[in-house]
Amino acid sequence: MVKSTSYLFFFISFGNFLSVYFIFQNDLRNDGRSKQDYRPIELELDIVTHANGSARVRLANTDILVGVKTEIDVPTSNRPEEGKIEFFVDCSANATPEFEGKGGQDLATEIGNYLGSSFASPLSFDLKPLCILKGVQCWKLYVDILILECGGNLFDAVSLAVKAALYNTMVPRVETVAMDGGNVDLQLSGDPFDCWRLDITNIPCLVTLTKIGEHLIVDPTAEEEECSMASLVVAVTESGRINSLCKTSVGSLHPQTLTDALKVGVEVGVGLNKALNEALGREEKRLQSNKPERFGFLK
Amino acid sequence: MQNIKIRLASERVNTSLTFGEEGAPHLYTPGETITDNQRVMSGHGTYMDEENKEVLKASVAGTVERVNQLICVRPIKCRYMGEIGDVVVGRITEVQQKRWKVETNARLDSVLLISSVNLPGGELRRRSAEDEQMMRKYLQEGDLVSAEVQSVFSDGSLSLHTRSLKYGKLSQGVLVKVPPSLILRRKNHFHNLLCGASVILGNNGLIWIYPTSPEDDSGVGGFTQNLEQVIDKEDRERIARLRNCILSISASKLMLFDSSIQYAFEESLNYSIKELLTPEVMLDVAFRTRHRLQAYKDS
Amino acid sequence: MPTDNRRIQGPEISTPYCVFGSSTENEDEDGCFKSTDPLSSTRKDGRALLEHRKIYMKTGVVSQAKGSAYIELNNTKVICSVFDPREIPNRVEYSQHGELFCVLKFAPFSCTTRRSHQQDAEEKELSLNLKRALEPAVCRHEFPNFQVDIYVLILESDGGSLAASITCAGLALADAHVPMYDLVTAASLGVAGDVLMKDPSEEEEKLCSQHFERSNLNHGLITVSLMGAHTQITQVWQTGSMTTTCVSESLTHLIQSCEETYPIAQRCLVKSVVDTISKKKVPEQS
Numbered sequence: 001m002v003k004s005t006s007y008l009f010f011f012i013s014f015g016n017f018l019s020v021y022f023i024f025q026n027d028l029r030n031d032g033r034s035k036q037d038y039r040p041i042e043l044e045l046d047i048v049t050h051a052n053g054s055a056r057v058r059l060a061n062t063d064i065l066v067g068v069k070t071e072i073d074v075p076t077s078n079r080p081e082e083g084k085i086e087f088f089v090d091c092s093a094n095a096t097p098e099f100e101g102k103g104g105q106d107l108a109t110e111i112g113n114y115l116g117s118s119f120a121s122p123l124s125f126d127l128k129p130l131c132i133l134k135g136v137q138c139w140k141l142y143v144d145i146l147i148l149e150c151g152g153n154l155f156d157a158v159s160l161a162v163k164a165a166l167y168n169t170m171v172p173r174v175e176t177v178a179m180d181g182g183n184v185d186l187q188l189s190g191d192p193f194d195c196w197r198l199d200i201t202n203i204p205c206l207v208t209l210t211k212i213g214e215h216l217i218v219d220p221t222a223e224e225e226e227c228s229m230a231s232l233v234v235a236v237t238e239s240g241r242i243n244s245l246c247k248t249s250v251g252s253l254h255p256q257t258l259t260d261a262l263k264v265g266v267e268v269g270v271g272l273n274k275a276l277n278e279a280l281g282r283e284e285k286r287l288q289s290n291k292p293e294r295f296g297f298l299k
Numbered sequence: 300m301q302n303i304k305i306r307l308a309s310e311r312v313n314t315s316l317t318f319g320e321e322g323a324p325h326l327y328t329p330g331e332t333i334t335d336n337q338r339v340m341s342g343h344g345t346y347m348d349e350e351n352k353e354v355l356k357a358s359v360a361g362t363v364e365r366v367n368q369l370i371c372v373r374p375i376k377c378r379y380m381g382e383i384g385d386v387v388v389g390r391i392t393e394v395q396q397k398r399w400k401v402e403t404n405a406r407l408d409s410v411l412l413i414s415s416v417n418l419p420g421g422e423l424r425r426r427s428a429e430d431e432q433m434m435r436k437y438l439q440e441g442d443l444v445s446a447e448v449q450s451v452f453s454d455g456s457l458s459l460h461t462r463s464l465k466y467g468k469l470s471q472g473v474l475v476k477v478p479p480s481l482i483l484r485r486k487n488h489f490h491n492l493l494c495g496a497s498v499i500l501g502n503n504g505l506i507w508i509y510p511t512s513p514e515d516d517s518g519v520g521g522f523t524q525n526l527e528q529v530i531d532k533e534d535r536e537r538i539a540r541l542r543n544c545i546l547s548i549s550a551s552k553l554m555l556f557d558s559s560i561q562y563a564f565e566e567s568l569n570y571s572i573k574e575l576l577t578p579e580v581m582l583d584v585a586f587r588t589r590h591r592l593q594a595y596k597d598s
Numbered sequence: 599m600p601t602d603n604r605r606i607q608g609p610e611i612s613t614p615y616c617v618f619g620s621s622t623e624n625e626d627e628d629g630c631f632k633s634t635d636p637l638s639s640t641r642k643d644g645r646a647l648l649e650h651r652k653i654y655m656k657t658g659v660v661s662q663a664k665g666s667a668y669i670e671l672n673n674t675k676v677i678c679s680v681f682d683p684r685e686i687p688n689r690v691e692y693s694q695h696g697e698l699f700c701v702l703k704f705a706p707f708s709c710t711t712r713r714s715h716q717q718d719a720e721e722k723e724l725s726l727n728l729k730r731a732l733e734p735a736v737c738r739h740e741f742p743n744f745q746v747d748i749y750v751l752i753l754e755s756d757g758g759s760l761a762a763s764i765t766c767a768g769l770a771l772a773d774a775h776v777p778m779y780d781l782v783t784a785a786s787l788g789v790a791g792d793v794l795m796k797d798p799s800e801e802e803e804k805l806c807s808q809h810f811e812r813s814n815l816n817h818g819l820i821t822v823s824l825m826g827a828h829t830q831i832t833q834v835w836q837t838g839s840m841t842t843t844c845v846s847e848s849l850t851h852l853i854q855s856c857e858e859t860y861p862i863a864q865r866c867l868v869k870s871v872v873d874t875i876s877k878k879k880v881p882e883q884s
Contacts, residue, residue, distance in 0.1 A: 028532065028535050028536060028539060028572075029539070030473050030539060030542065031539060031542060031543060031572075031573070031576060032536070032539040032540060032542075032543055032571070032572025032573045032575065032576070033572075033573045033576070034573070037573055038303050039576055040304075040306065040576055040577045040578065041303070041304075041305045041306065042305070042306050042307070042308055042311065043305050043306070043307055043308065044307065044308030044309075047308075056308070060576070077613045077618075106726075109719075109722060109723075109726070110726060113719070113722070113723040113726070116719075116723075117723070117837045120807070120837050120838070121807075121817065121818065121837065121838050121839040122808075123817075123838075123839035124839060160305075230734075232834075237839070240841070240842070241839050241840060241841055242836065242839070242840055242841070242842060242845050243837075243838070243839045243840075244836055244837055244838075245820075245834055245835070245836035245845065246727075246834065246835050246836070247730055247831075247832075247833050247834055247835075248730070249730075250730070250733045250734060251733075251734055252734035252735075252825060252828075252830035252831055252832045253830065253831045253834075254829060254830055254831070255829060255831055255849065255853055258831055258834065258849065259846050259849065262842055262845060262846065263842065266842050268303075271302070271303050272303055274303075275303040275304060275305045276305055278305070279305035279306070279307060282307060283307050283309075286307065286309055293309065295308040295309060295311060296308075
C-alpha cells in the first residue's frame with residue numbers, strides 16, 4: 001500500500017492549508033468526497049488468538065487494532081454490583097515518529113478519557129452483567145487499543161474498533177460460585193466455547209466534526225485536521241442519543257455552529273452505527289462457517 | 300444523506316497487477332550474489348564481499364541495472380535520489396541566509412540559493428542585501444515550489460534552481476505523493492492534459508495537479524500566487540478525479556506519465572469521484588489503464 | 599501507578615465509611631429526586647431549578663503569583679494561580695504559539711472520599727478540559743515558544759468544579775496580565791429525566807450521573823465555557839445520555855448562565871484594578 005497522503009516530513013502548513021481550503025467550496029473535497037462522506041472502512045474480527053475479543057479497523061490510512069481481555073477482579077466498594085471496564089490507548093512510534101517517547105501520551109490519554117466518558121452511562125454500556133458475586137467478584141474488561149497507523153480521524157476509527165472488539169468478546173460462563181470461609185470458589189465452565197457475549201446495542205460510535213473555514217466536515221484526513229479551526233467529537237448511539245460530547249482541539253465555536261454540528265453528528269452517527277452493525281453481522285456469518293480464514297495483514 | 304459502507308477484510312482485493320511470467324525481472328534481495336565476475340564495478344545498492352573479493356552482492360532489494368561494467372541495484376521503494384536536470388516539486392521548510400531549505404523527499408534537505416532564482420525585475424540583476432532581507436516575501440515556510448536540480452553535492456543533497464519561467468511558486472492545486480520510482484523519466488514533466496487540468500510530475504514522486512490556465516502555456520512560474528481566484532466546480536472535480544486516478548494506478552505500481560494518467564482519467568469516468576477511493580474500483584481503473592497502454596504499445 | 603516514597607501514604611487500601619451507608623443513601627436519592635420534582639420546583643438547598651448559586655470572586659489572593667483568583671459557589675471553593683511565561687522545558691522544536699500548562703488538582707480533603715496527592719485520571723481529564731477551554735481565549739501568538747503555568751486547586755468540591763475552575767483560571771489569567779481576546783466564564787447543568795438543574799451540587803451531580811431504571815430517561819451533566827463578548831463556545835463537555843433536543847435546550851440555558859456570570863467577572867477585575875490604583879495613590883498623598 002502506498003502511503004501517499006500521510007507524509008510525515010512535510011510541514012503541512014500554509015501552502016497545504018490553501019490547497020485544502022479552496023477545494024472545499026461546493027461540497028467537494030480534495031479527494032472527491034462530499035462533506036459527510038467517510039473514506040473506505042475495512043473491518044476484521046477475531047484476529048488475535050489470545051484475546052477474548054479483538055478487531056482491526058482500517059479507515060483509509062488509519063489502522064487500529066483492539067484486543068479485549070477479561071480478568072477477574074474485586075468490584076469497587078461504591079459500586080458492588082457492577083463489573084469494570086478500562087481503556088488503554090497506545091500510540092506506538094510505529095504510527096508516526098512524533099509518537100516516540102512521551103509524544104503520543106497526551107493524545108492517548110485524551111482518547112482513553114473520552115472513550116471512558118462515552119461508556120460511563122449505564123445507557124451506553126451496562127456493567128451489571130459483569131458482576132459475578134455482589135461485592136466480591138466481578139469481571140474486568142481490559143480494552144487495549146493499538147494505533148498502528150495514523151492517517152487522521154483517530155477517534156472515529158478507535159470507537160468503531162472498540163465496539164467491534166466488544167461485540168466479538170466472549171466472556172467465559174461461570175457455573176458455580178461458592179463462598180468458602182473468606183475465599184471465593186469459582187467454577188468456570190469446562191467447555192471453552194461455553195461463553196456469553198456482551199450487549200453492544202447501545203455502545204456509541206464517535207463522530208468527529210471538524211470545522212474548516214465555514215464548513216463542517218466528517219472523517220478529516222491528516223491534512224484536513226492540520227487545517228482545522230476546531231473539532232467536536234460526539235458519541236452517538238444507534239438510536240441517535242448523544243452519550244458524550246467534547247471539543248477536542250484548539251479553537252472555539254459559535255453556539256449556532258455547535259447546534260448545527262450536533263444535528264449533523266447525530267445523523268452521521270446513526271448511519272455509522274448501522275453500517276457497523278451490518279458489517280459485524282456479515283463478519284459473524286463468515287466466522288461461523290467452518291474454518292474461517294484469518295487475513296490480518298496479509299493479502 | 301451519507302451512505303457509509305464498511306467492508307470486511309475477507310473481501311479485500313490485491314491491488315498489485317500480476318504481469319505474467321515472461322516480463323518479470325529478477326529481484327535481488329540484500330546479501331544475494333549478483334555476479335562473481337571480477338571485472339565489474341560496484342555501484343549503488345551493491346557491495347563487494349569482505350572475504351571473497353570477487354563476489355558482488357546486493358545491499359538493497361530491487362532490480363539490477365547495468366551500464367557497461369557498472370552494476371547498480373535500484374530499490375523499488377526508496378527516497379528520491381536526485382539527478383541533474385530532474386524536475387522536482389518541494390516544500391520550503393526553512394528560510395536561511397541566502398538560501399531556502401526545501402523538502403523534496405530526498406535523503407537530505409535540498410537547497411535553493413537566492414542566486415539561482417529569477418528575481419522580479421529581469422534576468423541579469425545583481426542580488427543586493429535588500430533581496431536577502433526580502434527572501435521571506437518571495438518564498439516562505441510552507442510554500443510549494445517547482446524547480447530543477449542544478450547540481451548534486453558530494454553528500455547527496457541537491458541544489459535546485461528555478462531559472463526558467465515554468466518553475467516557481469505553486470499557487471492553487473493539489474499535491475499527491477507517490478513512490479519516486481514510479482515517475483517515468485521524460486523530456487517534459489509539465490503536461491496540460493486533454494482532460495482539462497495540468498500536472499507537474501516531479502521526479503521526486505511529488506505530483507502537483509492544478510487547473511490549466513487559459514491565457515498562456517508558461518505554467519506557473521514566478522513568485523506570484525493568485526489565491527483570490529475562485530476555481531469553478533468542474534475544474535475542482537477534474538483535479539479531484541485526477542488525484543484519485545493517480546493514486547489508483549500508483550497503488551498498482553503502474554508507471555506514471557502523461558498518457559497513463561490521461562488513460563486512467565478516461566477509464567475512471569464510469570465511476571463517481573469518491574468511488575475511486577475504494578480498493579476494487581482503484582484496481583479496476585488500474586487494470587483497464589494497463590490494458591489500454593498495452594494495446595497502444597502493440598499497435 | 600507510581601507511588602511517591604517521600605510521602606506517607608497511610609494504609610494501602612482503605613474504604614471511606616460513607617460507602618457503607620448505602621441503604622439509606624438509596625432512599626436519599628429518591629428523596630432528592632422528589633425534591634427536584636418539577637411540580638415542587640425547589641431543590642434541597644432552596645434554589646429554583648434554573649437558579650444559579652451565588653458567586654463570589656476575588657483576584658490577587660496569592661501574592662507570590664503573577665496572577666491569581668478565588669471563586670466560591672456556596673460550598674465549591676477554587677483557587678487558581680498563574681505564573682509568568684517561561685520557556686517550554688524539554689522542547690527542541692520552535693513552536694509558533696505559546697502553550698498553556700494546566701494542572702487541576704483536588705485538595706485531599708475536598709471531596710467526601712479522600713483524594714490522593716498525585717493527579718489521578720479524573721484530574722488529568724479535567725486539566726485537559728480546562729486547557730481546551732482557555733486556549734482559544736489567550737493570544738497565544740504573543741508569546742511564542744513560551745508556556746504559561748496555570749495551577750488550579752479545588753479546595754472544596756460541591757459540584758460544578760470544572761466550571762468554577764475555568765472561570766477562576768480565566769480571571770487569574772486576566773489578573774496576570776496575560777493578553778487575552780476575551781474573558782472566559784463557564785457554567786454547568788445537570789439533567790435527570792425531564793428536569794434540568796442549573797449549577798448542580800455534588801449530590802445532584804451524582805443523581806444526574808446515575809440512570810433511573812424506570813424508563814429510558816435522559817440523564818447527564820454538561821459544562822460549557824463561553825467567551826462572552828464574542829459569543830464563542832470555548833469548551834463543551836457532556837457525559838451521560840441525552841437526546842439531541844435535550845442537549846440543545848441545555849446549551850441555551852448554559853449560555854445564558856455564562857452570560858450572567860460574565861459581568862460579575864468583569865466587575866471583579868475592574869475592582870481589583872481600582873484597588874491597586876487607590877493603594878498606589880495613598881503613599882503619594884501622605
